[in-house]
Amino acid sequence: MKFMKFVIFTLFSLLCLPVTAQGSNSDDNALNQFYTQFSVAFEQLDAAVIEELYAENACYIPEQQSQEITIGRENIVTLYKAFFGKIKHKNAQIEVDFRVVERQIEGQSATDIGYYLIRFYPPKETEEPMSEFAGKFVTVSKKKADGKWYLTVDTNNRSEPSFYYSAKPSPNLYYGSQFTKTEDPLQHE
Numbered sequence: 001m002k003f004m005k006f007v008i009f010t011l012f013s014l015l016c017l018p019v020t021a022q023g024s025n026s027d028d029n030a031l032n033q034f035y036t037q038f039s040v041a042f043e044q045l046d047a048a049v050i051e052e053l054y055a056e057n058a059c060y061i062p063e064q065q066s067q068e069i070t071i072g073r074e075n076i077v078t079l080y081k082a083f084f085g086k087i088k089h090k091n092a093q094i095e096v097d098f099r100v101v102e103r104q105i106e107g108q109s110a111t112d113i114g115y116y117l118i119r120f121y122p123p124k125e126t127e128e129p130m131s132e133f134a135g136k137f138v139t140v141s142k143k144k145a146d147g148k149w150y151l152t153v154d155t156n157n158r159s160e161p162s163f164y165y166s167a168k169p170s171p172n173l174y175y176g177s178q179f180t181k182t183e184d185p186l187q188h189e
Contacts, residue, residue, distance in 0.1 A: 024105070025172065030149050031110055031141060032174040035098040039178065042096040042118075045088050047080035054151045055142060061155035063135065076154070093121040097176035098137075099167040108143040115164040116156065117179050132179075134161040 034053055041049035054073040061069050070076050087094050100114040116135055122128040140153035169175035 027105060027110065027143070027149070028103070028172040031103065031112065032100075032172075034139070034141075034149075034151065035100070035174040035176065038098070039096055039176070041080070041084075042094050045084040045094070047077050047084055050080065051077050054154075055144070058151055059153050061153070063155075063157040087120075091123040095119045095121075095178065097164075097178040099164055099169075099175050100173040101167050101170060103170075103173055110141045110143075110149065112139045112141070112173075113137070114174075115159065115167050117161055117164040117176075119179065132161055133158065134164045135159050136163070 037050055037053060041047060051073065054076055056073050057071065058073055058076055059069055059071050060076045060079065070079055096116055096118045098114055098116045100112050102111075102113040104111045114137055116137055117132060118134070119130055119132045121130050135156045135158045137156040138153070139151055139155075141149045142152050143149050164179075165181050167175075
């Protein structure tokens with residue numbers, strides 16, 4: 001009888017494995033979509049593209065010592081609107097890309113750790129070169145009752161662009177390939 005229970009338990013466990021792996025893949029895909037949406041928001045200078053990514057009570061912890069922690073989706077979106085407004089006012093363009101190097105999912109909570117790279121393109125008439133800066137980030141996301149993931153904590157600080165470029169891809173984690181080291185910044189349209 002014990003042997004039979006063991007066999008049933010083993011078969012049941014094996015049957016459930018693909019479902020677990022599939023669920024994890026869909027979670028990875030949903031979390032990876034955050035980075036695609038951020039890239040689109042930066043390209044279009046449109047904070048509305050990322051508004052629904054944040055939980056109502058999300059926190060943004062800025063890298064600057066002189067700035068407070070921003071709490072609440074509306075307040076975070078207001079920061080992005082102001083930032084994008086400055087870029088628009090300068091008649092410039094900006095792009096961002098990400099490379100996630102570690103993801104930890106436990107239950108309904110996920111933590112992503114990685115690097116980002118931002119490129120700023122001044123107006124063409126200035127003939128100024130593109131500039132780039134990079135940083136490290138940590139995000140925490142929660143899966144809510146509606147089955148969707150929402151950012152609850154977003155923080156970053158500066159780092160050397162070389163860290164972004166040298167980050168290695170990991171299976172199922174977002175690995176942006178928008179920027180390469182050899183790209184000629186003056187060829188940007």
